[in-house]
Amino acid sequence: MTTTTAAPLRLEGVSKHFGGVTAIQRFDLEVAPGEIVALVGDNGAGKSTLVKIISGLYQPSEGSIEINGEQVTFRDAADARAKGVEVVYQDLALVDLQPVYMNLFLGRELRRGPLRVLDRKEMARQTQQLVDDLDVRIPSARALLGDLSGGQRQGIAIARATHWASGLVLMDEPTAALGVAETAKVEEVILKLKQRGAAVLIVSHNLDQVFRIADRVTVLRRGTQVGTRPTAGTDKNEVIGMITGLSS
Amino acid sequence: MSTTDTDTREGTTRRLPAVDWRASVVYVGFVLTFLFFAVTQSQYFLTPTNLTNVVIQAAPIAIMAVGAVFVLSTGEIDLSIGSTVALASLGAALVLESTGNWLLGAAAGLAVGAAVGAVNGVFVTYVRLPSFLVTLASMGLVTGIARQLTDLQSVPVTDDAFVWIFGGGDLLGVPTIIWWTVVVTIVGAHLLRQRRFGAHVLAVGNNTPAARVSGVRVDRVRMWVFVLSGMTAAMAALLYSGRLQGARYTLGESDLLSVLAAVIVGGTALTGGKGSMVGALIGSLLISMINNGLILAGLNVSQQMIVRGIIILLAVSLSLRGKKQG
Ligand SMILES: Nc1ncnc2c1ncn2[C@@H]1O[C@H](COP(=O)(O)OP(=O)(O)OP(=O)(O)O)[C@@H](O)[C@H]1O
Ligand SMILES: [Mg+2]
Numbered sequence: 001m002t003t004t005t006a007a008p009l010r011l012e013g014v015s016k017h018f019g020g021v022t023a024i025q026r027f028d029l030e031v032a033p034g035e036i037v038a039l040v041g042d043n044g045a046g047k048s049t050l051v052k053i054i055s056g057l058y059q060p061s062e063g064s065i066e067i068n069g070e071q072v073t074f075r076d077a078a079d080a081r082a083k084g085v086e087v088v089y090q091d092l093a094l095v096d097l098q099p100v101y102m103n104l105f106l107g108r109e110l111r112r113g114p115l116r117v118l119d120r121k122e123m124a125r126q127t128q129q130l131v132d133d134l135d136v137r138i139p140s141a142r143a144l145l146g147d148l149s150g151g152q153r154q155g156i157a158i159a160r161a162t163h164w165a166s167g168l169v170l171m172d173e174p175t176a177a178l179g180v181a182e183t184a185k186v187e188e189v190i191l192k193l194k195q196r197g198a199a200v201l202i203v204s205h206n207l208d209q210v211f212r213i214a215d216r217v218t219v220l221r222r223g224t225q226v227g228t229r230p231t232a233g234t235d236k237n238e239v240i241g242m243i244t245g246l247s248s
Numbered sequence: 249m250s251t252t253d254t255d256t257r258e259g260t261t262r263r264l265p266a267v268d269w270r271a272s273v274v275y276v277g278f279v280l281t282f283l284f285f286a287v288t289q290s291q292y293f294l295t296p297t298n299l300t301n302v303v304i305q306a307a308p309i310a311i312m313a314v315g316a317v318f319v320l321s322t323g324e325i326d327l328s329i330g331s332t333v334a335l336a337s338l339g340a341a342l343v344l345e346s347t348g349n350w351l352l353g354a355a356a357g358l359a360v361g362a363a364v365g366a367v368n369g370v371f372v373t374y375v376r377l378p379s380f381l382v383t384l385a386s387m388g389l390v391t392g393i394a395r396q397l398t399d400l401q402s403v404p405v406t407d408d409a410f411v412w413i414f415g416g417g418d419l420l421g422v423p424t425i426i427w428w429t430v431v432v433t434i435v436g437a438h439l440l441r442q443r444r445f446g447a448h449v450l451a452v453g454n455n456t457p458a459a460r461v462s463g464v465r466v467d468r469v470r471m472w473v474f475v476l477s478g479m480t481a482a483m484a485a486l487l488y489s490g491r492l493q494g495a496r497y498t499l500g501e502s503d504l505l506s507v508l509a510a511v512i513v514g515g516t517a518l519t520g521g522k523g524s525m526v527g528a529l530i531g532s533l534l535i536s537m538i539n540n541g542l543i544l545a546g547l548n549v550s551q552q553m554i555v556r557g558i559i560i561l562l563a564v565s566l567s568l569r570g571k572k573q574g
Contacts, residue, residue, distance in 0.1 A: 057461060078463035093458040095451045097521040106451055107463030109444050117442040 006069025323520025333500025365478025453520025
């Protein structure tokens with residue numbers, strides 16, 4: 001790595017047990033600024049669990065998490081956010097009965113005046129500008145989120161993460177629900193984040209996508225980290241072998 | 249689930265907001281009920297005294313409805329509000345009797361309400377029990393304490409200031425009880441619509457995990473809505489004790505159904521995520537008007553209960569129908 005600054009994300013020996021079940025076992029990873037690392041593995045391998053540990057939803061049973069060189073313990077998602085960790089969750093985490101702009105600003109609403117009332121107008125304006133920039137086509141920033149299509153909702157979830165992203169962005173299958181054109185658009189956005197210097201950890205089942213955008217790929221099999229490879233130094237067959245445990 | 253068949257060509261056109269007819273049930277119901285009683289009971293119903301009565305009777309319901317809108321919007325329920333009215337009124341009256349200070353009396357009543365709400369909140373958020381169980385239990389508990397506290401005796405309220413402020417008085421020709429209702433409703437609407445707290449309440453009620461990962465402190469929100477609910481019940485208790493010049497363990501005992509009906513008919517979703525303060529206010533007036541009209545129609549108490557039950561069931565089904573398919 002060319003940078004001398006501390007890594008946006010450093011995991012050391014992170015494990016997670018749910019009762020007797022070991023979901024993650026001694027996971028190590030470092031993601032540099034401007035680097036995209038893909039996290040792959042079969043269903044139930046522990047990918048989402050790892051994302052939830054880094055984003056503060058679960059506490060690791062063992063191991064340490066460092067954000068920008070500082071060791072952290074997150075009590076909840078708000079803590080992680082405060083440290084600049086942005087997440088696009090697999091199940092989207094959006095609120096259907098609220099307008100698009102409230103979804104973008106939920107938990108960090110803009111307020112105005114001495115009474116600190118919600119500044120709906122400004123939130124709607126910034127949202128409109130953001131979705132225009134990212135080319136997410138929605139009827140209006142004031143539309144109810146529940147009235148949007150699956151692809152539009154995914155677009156909003158990603159727009160939210162990009163809007164707030166400063167250091168680290170976690171994405172759990174961000175293109176799973178998308179068509180070809182929308183997927184291309186999302187990949188473009190992810191590459192933009194990389195250019196901005198953000199560290200990106202992306203969970204994906206789509207190996208073509210992994211080789212298109214990621215710098216490195218790390219493989220989980222039933223909670224165990226099988227290995228990490230630069231995408232330039234490996235191929236699909238090797239990665240599939242690592243995922244399934246069958247050498248080809 | 250939401251429909252996802254939006255044509256992409258629609259993407260650029262701004263759709264008109266669909267008229268949600270359920271949201272207007274309460275207004276249509278209000279007008280129709282008004283007309284019905286105006287025609288059938290014209291000689292009494294339309295007199296200024298009677299109409300003022302309708303509004304005054306609606307006041308405690310409307311105030312409790314403000315708390316209930318928050319609780320239901322969070323996707324919870326508070327069944328203990330009626331019993332809280334009884335205990336808070338006795339608490340206020342006893343402190344008033346022993347100190348002679350109206351402010352201390354009022355503060356004691358509100359503190360009782362906040363305490364009951366806090367206990368409910370702790371069991372819902374930290375012990376993680378369903379709120380209908382918690383508040384069903386606390387309803388029994390609080391009723392028992394209220395009956396025990398004065399051994400079923402009423403406590404008179406004779407303090408002039410207290411009586412004037414909470415119900416008996418009259419400011420600029422308008423009874424103070426109505427001023428209180430207006431103030432509490434406006435504060436409630438402000439909290440729900442214009443403040444971060446309200447946005448978080450609605451988010452928690454609509455999608456709790458989403459709210460949590462968005463950094464909303466879900467437990468804190470839940471805790472606060474129960475405290476608010478207890479405090480609006482206590483506010484209603486102060487108004488009852490002021491107006492009736494006394495506190496009694498029976499105060500508020502039939503209010504729970506009225507409050508829930510007013511709130512749900514008023515467009516607040518029983519399933520959370522959606523709330524309306526103005527709807528709840530109109531709903532409270534509607535319930536009060538129905539109670540009043542039934543008395544004028546000469547129905548005895550048992551008959552009133554039967555008719556009221558049927559009307560509420562109908563009104564609530566109307567306003568909830570199709571909600572899930574939405
Ligand atoms: N809260 C929990 N309690 C108990 N077990 C859990 C919990 N969350 C996840 N697990 C278990 O941990 C394992 C890993 O689950 P996880 O959701 O992380 O998989 P994943 O790799 O994201 O799979 P997918 O590709 O299907 O999204 C699974 O066996 C799952 O059942
Ligand atoms: Mg997953």
